[in-house]
Amino acid sequence: METEQLQKFVLNQLNSQEEIKDSRELYYQPINRKLNEPNDSNILQSSLQALQSKEMIAYSNLETYDYNLTDEANELIDKGSHEARVYHSLDFEVGSDAKEIIQKVGQVSAKVGQGRAFKLGWIKKVDNKFFKNATEIQDVTVNNLLAIKQSNTLSNESDLTELKKRKLIKPKKLLHFSIKKGPNYAPELITFETDLTSDMLLDGSWKQKQFKKYNFDAAGILPQGGALHPLLKVREEFRNIFFEMGFQEMPTNQFVESCFWNFDSLFVPQQHVARELQDTFYIKEPRTANVSDKEYYDKVKTVHENGGFGSIGYRAPFSEDETKRLVLRTHTTATSAQCLYKLAKQPGGFKPSKLFSIDRVFRNEAVDATHLAEFHQVEGVIADKNITLGDLIGFMEVFFKKMGMSQLRFKPAYNPYTEPSLEIFAHHDGLGKWVEIGNSGMFRPEMLAPMGLPDDVHVLGFGLSLERPTMIKYAINNIRDLVGHKVDLDQVEKSEAVRF
Numbered sequence: 001m002e003t004e005q006l007q008k009f010v011l012n013q014l015n016s017q018e019e020i021k022d023s024r025e026l027y028y029q030p031i032n033r034k035l036n037e038p039n040d041s042n043i044l045q046s047s048l049q050a051l052q053s054k055e056m057i058a059y060s061n062l063e064t065y066d067y068n069l070t071d072e073a074n075e076l077i078d079k080g081s082h083e084a085r086v087y088h089s090l091d092f093e094v095g096s097d098a099k100e101i102i103q104k105v106g107q108v109s110a111k112v113g114q115g116r117a118f119k120l121g122w123i124k125k126v127d128n129k130f131f132k133n134a135t136e137i138q139d140v141t142v143n144n145l146l147a148i149k150q151s152n153t154l155s156n157e158s159d160l161t162e163l164k165k166r167k168l169i170k171p172k173k174l175l176h177f178s179i180k181k182g183p184n185y186a187p188e189l190i191t192f193e194t195d196l197t198s199d200m201l202l203d204g205s206w207k208q209k210q211f212k213k214y215n216f217d218a219a220g221i222l223p224q225g226g227a228l229h230p231l232l233k234v235r236e237e238f239r240n241i242f243f244e245m246g247f248q249e250m251p252t253n254q255f256v257e258s259c260f261w262n263f264d265s266l267f268v269p270q271q272h273v274a275r276e277l278q279d280t281f282y283i284k285e286p287r288t289a290n291v292s293d294k295e296y297y298d299k300v301k302t303v304h305e306n307g308g309f310g311s312i313g314y315r316a317p318f319s320e321d322e323t324k325r326l327v328l329r330t331h332t333t334a335t336s337a338q339c340l341y342k343l344a345k346q347p348g349g350f351k352p353s354k355l356f357s358i359d360r361v362f363r364n365e366a367v368d369a370t371h372l373a374e375f376h377q378v379e380g381v382i383a384d385k386n387i388t389l390g391d392l393i394g395f396m397e398v399f400f401k402k403m404g405m406s407q408l409r410f411k412p413a414y415n416p417y418t419e420p421s422l423e424i425f426a427h428h429d430g431l432g433k434w435v436e437i438g439n440s441g442m443f444r445p446e447m448l449a450p451m452g453l454p455d456d457v458h459v460l461g462f463g464l465s466l467e468r469p470t471m472i473k474y475a476i477n478n479i480r481d482l483v484g485h486k487v488d489l490d491q492v493e494k495s496e497a498v499r500f
Ligand SMILES: N[C@@H](Cc1ccccc1)C(=O)O
Pocket: 330, 331, 332, 333, 379, 415, 418, 439, 440, 441, 460, 461, 462, 463, 464
């Protein structure tokens, strides 16, 4: 390594002298010359820095200039200075006028040289004619240029300044160094330990070691701060809106549900396509759940088989085995159902409630650019006396406006557990089109009455995915860029707080 070699070389040089006044004097064998080339200074400086950080030496920068001749200067060396040319073109007795001088030496030399030759007393002017005035001249300009050509500099400062001004020489900055021994000077390169290791402590070798000083001025590594994933940012935004509107959060910390809560309590027929294997993940072990409230169970069974509350039911046998099967919940409405059931059963009876949840659900779907087998649902339910479809629409408008979606449209839809049901569309100004954002409806009496909710208590509900608005907001086209191992953590750290 070149710097290490140079470090050793410098230490060796200092062994025989207290101070190296100018690094350009150092004769460095590997490159077989003195260290006075501009290219040497960089590598020398890093070597000196390394030694200085160990306090083996102390060095300071010396700045000087080298001077190179310009083309014009080289021409002057060949042909003499302009003033000398003017002088030589003249005679002591026969005078020349200005025109004649130009003819002899050319426009430039005549112009520059005439004035300078006058100043120097080399020529005189009588009756508009020019004559030689000195028997002998010293061409100082050319002599100075020759001196610079030889040694790259000139001892006479004012001459140097003048040549610079006349653009006859070009300065070049040079960096070199003066070097002294430091407090830790040694003729050999010492390697300092950077870490105190447990081995050094155990075998006592730390006593012989020299340790590198801590550099408290060194810039540290930027600490890794936590950053919310875009999905969680959007979730926070939704949560805040729910809290602002007086909602309570439902406990959704349970991914596995029975078919009873996921489907049957919601009046989803046992033959419904959504319950098929290709749509729902069934749990193998344990396979089934227990029935906890036999009375409620019987009511649900009856409403499925025979109807009630103005309904004729599905008129098909209700399978106990099917209702007990465990599944990964396909929607958070499984939790909403349990919360509504508890609301009906709570001490003191039903009280108006606004509930929400934002959590994960699972569907056995083919995975593609916009679908995963799991996603997050934002869900809200409002239970109160005599609320209507108008309340649902009114609520949606307020709720989504808070998310920045002010233009909504509703389309009739079908859910087994709501009637009427509405699909919700919002106008996305950025995309310039209507996008489907959710599903909603008024829960059916077939679902609410068996729970024991009073007849005049109506419940509205809605659900949407968390991923969809997040992808729109962050202009993500592939869901795998949002969820999973392909997520770019850099993007996660940089993504701004959500606003639709
Ligand atoms: N569970 C519905 C959403 C919904 C919730 C509540 C009422 C109506 C609809 C879904 O998964 O899309």
